[in-house]
Amino acid sequence: MSFIPNPLKADIIRRIGSQSFRYLHPFITAGPWFKEIVYSREVLLDVDLDEFMFNTRLAEGHKTARYIESLRRLTQVGPSVEALEMLGEVAYSDLYTMFAFAVMLLCCGSYEQGMIVTRNFMARVETLQDAMDIADVVESQVRNIGHGGCKVFSGYIHFLEYPICYFDHNTDCTVCQHCLVFSYANKFHEIC
Numbered sequence: 001m002s003f004i005p006n007p008l009k010a011d012i013i014r015r016i017g018s019q020s021f022r023y024l025h026p027f028i029t030a031g032p033w034f035k036e037i038v039y040s041r042e043v044l045l046d047v048d049l050d051e052f053m054f055n056t057r058l059a060e061g062h063k064t065a066r067y068i069e070s071l072r073r074l075t076q077v078g079p080s081v082e083a084l085e086m087l088g089e090v091a092y093s094d095l096y097t098m099f100a101f102a103v104m105l106l107c108c109g110s111y112e113q114g115m116i117v118t119r120n121f122m123a124r125v126e127t128l129q130d131a132m133d134i135a136d137v138v139e140s141q142v143r144n145i146g147h148g149g150c151k152v153f154s155g156y157i158h159f160l161e162y163p164i165c166y167f168d169h170n171t172d173c174t175v176c177q178h179c180l181v182f183s184y185a186n187k188f189h190e191i192c
C-alpha cells in the first residue's frame with residue numbers, strides 16, 4: 001500500500017472500521033503506523049463502540065489472565081523460562097506488572113535483567129511511596145494466589161552487589177529507592 005497517500009490510507013481504514021471493528025485487527029498487528037491510525041479519533045468515531053469496548057475488554061482480560069498465570073507458576077512451581085517470558089510479554093502494560101517482572105527476574109536469578117527492569121520501573125514512579133504501594137499490591141496478589149511455601153527460589157536468587165544504601169536507613173522507612181526491589185525479592189524468597 002506504499003503508493004497510496006497517507007490520508008487516503010486513513011480513510012480506507014476508517015471505512016473498513018465502520019463495517020466492523022473486527023476487520024481492523026489485521027491493521028492493528030501490521031505495525032505501529034497502522035495501529036496509530038486505527039486508534040485515531042477519526043476511525044474510532046466511526047466504529048461500533050460497543051463492539052470496540054467488548055474487544056478491548058477481551059484483550060485486557062487476556063492480559064490479566066496471563067499475568068496471574070505466570071505469577072502463579074513462578075511463585076508456586078518455581079523459576080521457568082516459559083513463565084518468565086509469559087510475564088515479560090505483559091510486563092510493560094502497567095507499573096504493577098512491571099514491578100512483578102523486576103522482582104521475579106531477581107527471584108529467578110536473572111540479576112542483570114532484573115536490575116534493568118527495576119531501573120525502568122523506578123524511573124516511571126513519581127515517589128517512593130507510590131512504588132511501595134505498587135509493591136504491596138503485588139505482594140497481596142502473590143499471597144492471594146497462594147504461594148506454596150516450598151522455597152521455590154532457593155538456589156536461584158542471588159545478588160551480584162549490594163544496593164548502594166547497604167540497607168542502612170536513618171528514616172522510618174525500611175526501604176529506599178535503591179533497595180525496594182531487592183527487599184521484595186528477599187520477601188518473596190522467604191514466603192514462596
Ligand SMILES: [Zn+2]
Nearest residue numbers: 165175176179
Ligand atoms: Zn535502601
